[in-house]
Amino acid sequence: MTTLQSDIPTAGTRKPGLRQKVATLGKPRKATYVVLAIFVLGSLFPFYWSFLVASRDNGMLTERIPPFVPGGNFFANAARVFDTVPFWKALANSVIVSGTVTLTTVLFSSLAGFAFAKLRFRGRNKLFVFIVVTLAVPTQLGIIPLFIAMSELGWAGSLAAVIVPNLVTAFGVFWMRQYTVDALPYELIEAARVDGCSMIRIFWNVCMPAVRPAAAILAMFTFMMSWNDFLWPLVVLDAGNPTVQVALEKLQSGYYVDYSLVLAGTTLATIPILIVFVLLGRQIVAGIMQGAVKG
Numbered sequence: 108m109t110t111l112q113s114d115i116p117t118a119g120t121r122k123p124g125l126r127q128k129v130a131t132l133g134k135p136r137k138a139t140y141v142v143l144a145i146f147v148l149g150s151l152f153p154f155y156w157s158f159l160v161a162s163r164d165n166g167m168l169t170e171r172i173p174p175f176v177p178g179g180n181f182f183a184n185a186a187r188v189f190d191t192v193p194f195w196k197a198l199a200n201s202v203i204v205s206g207t208v209t210l211t212t213v214l215f216s217s218l219a220g221f222a223f224a225k226l227r228f229r230g231r232n233k234l235f236v237f238i239v240v241t242l243a244v245p246t247q248l249g250i251i252p253l254f255i256a257m258s259e260l261g262w263a264g265s266l267a268a269v270i271v272p273n274l275v276t277a278f279g280v281f282w283m284r285q286y287t288v289d290a291l292p293y294e295l296i297e298a299a300r301v302d303g304c305s306m307i308r309i310f311w312n313v314c315m316p317a318v319r320p321a322a323a324i325l326a327m328f329t330f331m332m333s334w335n336d337f338l339w340p341l342v343v344l345d346a347g348n349p350t351v352q353v354a355l356e357k358l359q360s361g362y363y364v365d366y367s368l369v370l371a372g373t374t375l376a377t378i379p380i381l382i383v384f385v386l387l388g389r390q391i392v393a394g395i396m397q398g399a400v401k402g
Contacts, residue, residue: 154377161185161371168366184371188358193347194372197354202379204266204340204350205333208273212329213322215275220283221314225296235284241277250342257343264345273333279325286321287314323387330383334376351376 160167163178188194222228223235253272254263262268291314299309315322337352344353355376358369 154374157370157377158374160367161374163367165365165367180367181371181374184367185375187368188372188375191368192354192357192372193349194351194354194375197349197351198375198379200266200348201334201351201376204269205330205379207270208333209326209330211274212276212279213326216279216283216325217287217315217318217322218310219275219280220285220287220318221291221310223280223284224287225291225293225314235280238277238280242281247338250339253339254342263343264348266344266348268343269336269340269350272339276329279329282325283318283321287318290317290321327383327387331380334380 158181159173159175159177161184162181163174164180167173167178223231257263257268257272262271295313295317296309299313304312335352336350337356340350341353341356344350346357349357355369355372358365358372
């Protein structure tokens with residue numbers, strides 16, 4: 108009896124338990140911070156180098172040991188960008204195109220994703236498979252027939268030729284459908300139907316709040332892809348009505364390339380992407396954390 112009592116640990120002599128071990132294992136080590144810092148610096152260095160070259164003249168690229176401190180020529184180089192190409196108009200065109208494409212892609216993809224995930228109709232699976240298969244078709248294959256169609260409609264040279272073909276994407280439909288399957292239970296839809304909600308109201312008041320993190324991620328990627336799109340705007344738009352990427356190409360189309368001028372324009376073109384990321388960053392983090400909790 109005495110031996111049994113001595114085997115029971117008292118409050119003062121209790122050994123470290125599982126909770127303390129888990130807490131110790133959960134603390135990040137210094138090596139983790141070092142690795143993360145290296146990745147962060149490696150990711151930010153291209154942006155810093157672009158700003159560094161944009162703040163100096165083209166001669167710094169020929170120096171044996173280039174300076175790593177920004178110079179004072181950034182605003183002068185930025186002014187030359189606006190004088191060389193219609194950069195204000197290019198920025199406005201890219202904002203219009205990217206903003207419109209982002210809004211329509213998120214809206215239509217969410218509608219289609221909700222329909223494919225939660226509604227029952229004939230041919231649903233076959234139609235969804237067909238949409239996914241279109242992801243394997245290279246975009247370059249459709250440029251010629253698409254340009255002919257835009258010319259027949261009289262849209263060649265206008266922003267409509269860039270916006271209309273990208274109102275919705277197959278990837279957006281696939282992304283929203285996969286997220287809606289797990290994020291929106293059937294019980295919520297049935298409860299909304301019992302309350303007398305129409306299907307559109309169910310989508311707007313029940314589905315959209317549930318899939319908001321996925322919609323934010325899709326909006327960010329769509330804006331980035333539309334903002335960085337170069338080939339199709341180069342083909343269909345006129346030289347006097349460019350987007351940002353086409354305008355940047357005009358900066359380096361001469362025999363002599365002034366990289367300080369080109370990278371000044373590149374730095375200016377990166378600012379809207381950073382603004383969109385800051386605005387949607389909270390929703391993106393929420394979506395990632397929600398997926399981690401589900402996993």
